[in-house]
Amino acid sequence: xxxxxxxxxxxxxxxxxxxxxxxxxxxxxxxxxxxxxxxxxxxxxxxxxxxxxxxxxxxxxxxxxxxxxxxxxxxxxxxxxxxxxxxxxxxxxxxxxxxxxxxxxxxxxxxxxxxxxxxxxxxxxxxxxxxxxxxxxxxxxxxxxxxxxxxxxxxxxxxxxxxxxxxxxxxxxxxxxxxxxxxxxxxxxxxxxxxxxxxxxxxxxxxxxxxxxxxxxxxxxxxxxxxxxxxxxxxxxxxxxxxxxxxxxxxxxxxxxxxxxxxxxxxxxxxxxxxxxxxxxxxxxxxxxxxxxxxxxxxxxxxxxxxxxxxxxxxxxxxxxxxxxxxxxxxxxxxxxxxxxxxxxxxxxxxxxxxxxxxx
Amino acid sequence: xxxxxxxxxxxxxxxxxxxxxxxxxxxxxxxxxxxxxxxxxxxxxxxxxxxxxxxxxxxxxxxxxxxxxxxxxxxxxxxxxxxxxxxxxxxxxxxxxxxxxxxxxxxxxxxxxxxxxxxxxxxxxxxxxxxxxxxxxxxxxxxxxxxxxxxxxxxxxxxxxxxxxxxxxxxxxxxxxxxxxxxxxxxxxxxxxxxxxxxxxxxxxxxxxxxxxxxxxxxxxxxxxxxxxxxxxxxxxxxxxxxxxxxxxxxxxxxxxxxxxxxxxxxxxxxxxxxxxxxxxxxxxxxxxxxxxxxxxxxxxxxxxxxxxxxxxxxxxxxxxxxxxxxxxxxxxxxxxxxxxxxxxxxxxxxxxxxxxxxx
Numbered sequence: 072x073x074x075x076x077x078x079x080x081x082x083x084x085x086x087x088x089x090x091x092x093x094x095x096x097x098x099x100x101x102x103x104x105x106x107x108x109x110x111x112x113x114x115x116x117x118x119x120x121x122x123x124x125x126x127x128x129x130x131x132x133x134x135x136x137x138x139x140x141x142x143x144x145x146x147x148x149x150x151x152x153x154x155x156x157x158x159x160x161x162x163x164x165x166x167x168x169x170x171x172x173x174x175x176x177x178x179x180x181x182x183x184x185x186x187x188x189x190x191x192x193x194x195x196x197x198x199x200x201x202x203x204x205x206x207x208x209x210x211x212x213x214x215x216x217x218x219x220x221x222x223x224x225x226x227x228x229x230x231x232x233x234x235x236x237x238x239x240x241x242x243x244x245x246x247x248x249x250x251x252x253x254x255x256x257x258x259x260x261x262x263x264x265x266x267x268x269x270x271x272x273x274x275x276x277x278x279x280x281x282x283x284x285x286x287x288x289x290x291x292x293x294x295x296x297x298x299x300x301x302x303x304x305x306x307x308x309x310x311x312x313x314x315x316x317x318x319x320x321x322x323x324x325x326x327x328x329x330x331x332x333x334x335x336x337x338x339x340x341x342x343x344x345x346x347x348x349x350x351x352x353x354x355x356x357x358x359x360x361x362x363x364x365x366x367x368x369x370x371x372x373x374x375x376x377x378x379x380x381x382x383x384x385x386x387x388x389x390x391x392x393x394x395x396x397x398x399x400x401x402x403x404x405x406x407x408x409x410x411x412x413x414x415x416x417x418x419x420x421x422x423x424x425x426x427x428x429x430x431x
Numbered sequence: 432x433x434x435x436x437x438x439x440x441x442x443x444x445x446x447x448x449x450x451x452x453x454x455x456x457x458x459x460x461x462x463x464x465x466x467x468x469x470x471x472x473x474x475x476x477x478x479x480x481x482x483x484x485x486x487x488x489x490x491x492x493x494x495x496x497x498x499x500x501x502x503x504x505x506x507x508x509x510x511x512x513x514x515x516x517x518x519x520x521x522x523x524x525x526x527x528x529x530x531x532x533x534x535x536x537x538x539x540x541x542x543x544x545x546x547x548x549x550x551x552x553x554x555x556x557x558x559x560x561x562x563x564x565x566x567x568x569x570x571x572x573x574x575x576x577x578x579x580x581x582x583x584x585x586x587x588x589x590x591x592x593x594x595x596x597x598x599x600x601x602x603x604x605x606x607x608x609x610x611x612x613x614x615x616x617x618x619x620x621x622x623x624x625x626x627x628x629x630x631x632x633x634x635x636x637x638x639x640x641x642x643x644x645x646x647x648x649x650x651x652x653x654x655x656x657x658x659x660x661x662x663x664x665x666x667x668x669x670x671x672x673x674x675x676x677x678x679x680x681x682x683x684x685x686x687x688x689x690x691x692x693x694x695x696x697x698x699x700x701x702x703x704x705x706x707x708x709x710x711x712x713x714x715x716x717x718x719x720x721x722x723x724x725x726x727x728x729x730x731x732x733x734x735x736x737x738x739x740x741x742x743x744x745x746x747x748x749x750x751x752x753x754x755x756x757x758x759x760x761x762x763x764x765x766x767x768x769x770x771x772x773x774x775x776x777x778x779x780x781x782x783x784x785x786x787x788x789x790x791x
Contacts, residue, residue, distance in 0.1 A: 187623070225622055228630040262585055262676040263547070270588040270673040297680025301688040313630040314677055316622040320657025321681040328661040329689035336713040346709035353696040353703040 105390025454544025465750025
């Protein structure tokens with residue numbers, strides 16, 4: 072699974088993708104290098120957004136001035152910058168990238184900037200698709216043979232049951248277009264495996280999802296517990312942004328912890344360390360599979376335009392993958408898919424009725 | 432860390448601990464074996480609760496009839512039994528065990544029965560301590576050198592900020608009495624590391640904890656994120672039962688997943704497998720550290736009496752550890768500690784005022 076995302080056949084003229092060249096721990100150098108790679112190896116059409124005085128020499132050094140136009144943006148969001156500070160900055164590279172998407176000049180935006188800053192800037196500047204209550208941040212978990220998509224990973228700390236129902240549609244569209252899963256199975260993250268378990272939010276959302284699964288053409292499989300996140304029982308796991316963020320970071324921390332503990336155990340004695348001489352290849356392959364760079368990053372779904380947020384620590388390869396993912400989402404018409412899924416939901420009178428009813 | 436719980440000096444007459452002999456995947460055989468071990472190796476005073484016709488032969492086979500009295504209970508909760516069904520059953524071994532505690536005959540209850548069933552039965556039959564809004568289920572994470580306590584692990588799916596403040600006191604008392612941590616550092620599980628991050632519940636609870644930390648004599652350290660759960664940054668992590676349960680199960684699932692993946696990698700080729708011949712001891716030690724049986728189980732805090740819930744899959748050793756933990760909590764006067772901690776909170780007028788104010 073070193074490359075779960077592969078280029079789909081491009082249309083006559085590939086869509087233009089705006090790349091925030093100023094966001095990320097290794098910006099702008101690795102961003103430019105990744106963009107060059109995406110253009111040359113995958114035939115994508117990209118534009119860099121950022122300070123042209125910094126970017127032009129880097130692009131020139133790669134002899135890529137013809138392939139990689141630069142759109143100037145005066146400011147850059149710092150990696151530590153909070154959501155509130157971020158969306159006020161109209162001249163940041165993220166904001167300018169969003170403007171290109173809004174105008175129709177670009178079809179998608181890729182950024183390795185701080186997740187909070189990119190989410191809030193994009194939400195304010197791109198707005199949600201008609202009928203979409205809130206955008207959701209989707210991340211992928213490294214299950215085999217296909218990854219598991221979890222959303223919302225943190226765009227909305229407080230959610231309503233109706234939002235979770237919409238997230239199911241956003242996630243299903245992303246699974247189909249972004250990961251080639253034709254009939255995505257959807258589950259809801261909660262506690263306990265039987266129906267009726269969980270907090271008020273999860274219980275109500277599960278009810279709505281069960282009640283409308285048939286007319287919504289959604290393959291809803293019910294409850295998913297924390298220990299099943301990496302079991303591949305479903306393709307899409309729906310939850311609120313608070314629980315989703317805690318769960319994802321818990322998984323991330325626990326996997327890192329387990330690997331650290333095992334590394335310590337395997338090097339705890341000269342004898343054990345000697346044993347690793349025979350395991351180098353196996354351990355290297357494992358590391359590659361867990362390498363977040365091969366997954367292309369998180370996707371912000373439900374906006375008027377596609378936004379891919381690469382890991383802040385991304386190097387050239389991670390950026391190239393994120394660009395490829397954005398390209399594939401545009402070519403696969405992800406926003407049309409979402410529009411259709413949500414429109415199906417919005418037409419359901421029983422659902423609309425519940426939506427307007429006061430919350431229990 | 433094969434035995435993080437060790438017997439504290441027993442008083443003149445050790446307190447009696449009721450052991451639910453019918454709960455758990457390996458009940459009653461392994462429960463009886465564990466109880467015998469706890470009595471003989473640690474000098475505890477126990478009583479088995481369950482069907483005497485089943486238990487008497489097992490106790491006789493261990494020649495332990497004198498050391499291990501049996502209190503008859505007609506029924507047993509099935510492991511799959513829901514919380515609602517569970518607490519209605521007045522004659523279940525868990526209910527009879529609670530009755531012994533309520534009467535003052537026993538000082539604590541140990542059960543390896545279904546968590547939902549034990550929590551609901553004990554909550555209804557033992558009631559909360561004066562001033563305690565809700566009981567909380569506390570679990571330990573295998574950090575070094577001391578474990579990290581997480582609560583609530585699932586007793587309350589929907590919580591209020593004031594409950595989380597109380598959980599901080601319950602957890603701090605448990606850290607002191609159960610794990611010998613003199614000055615427990617307390618954190619709140621949320622998303623984002625800066626103050627003001629999280630959902631409404633976590634933000635409000637963090638505010639209350641910060642505002643009252645000094646007068647409450649609580650060492651509140653602020654926000655803890657999912658990836659820090661195993662980092663040992665604090666001794667007590669406070670959260671609502673929904674988030675706590677999802678986080679714990681996510682950690683559990685991810686650690687198991689990582690170990691499985693590494694085992695697969697280390698045995699993926701004859702050469703790699705050959706390497707493991709030199710690592711047997713190191714890998715065995717690692718497994719022992721992660722073995723849930725050495726931690727004695729979850730503790731339900733805040734009730735009139737101590738309840739330890741051993742892992743459902745516990746064998747004799749796990750049961751013996753759970754009995755030892757219950758014994759130590761009784762000898763360390765955990766309920767008095769909690770009473771004092773909560774009383775301190777309840778006397779705070781500003782806090783009481785907020786409690787009675789309508790929720791934002």
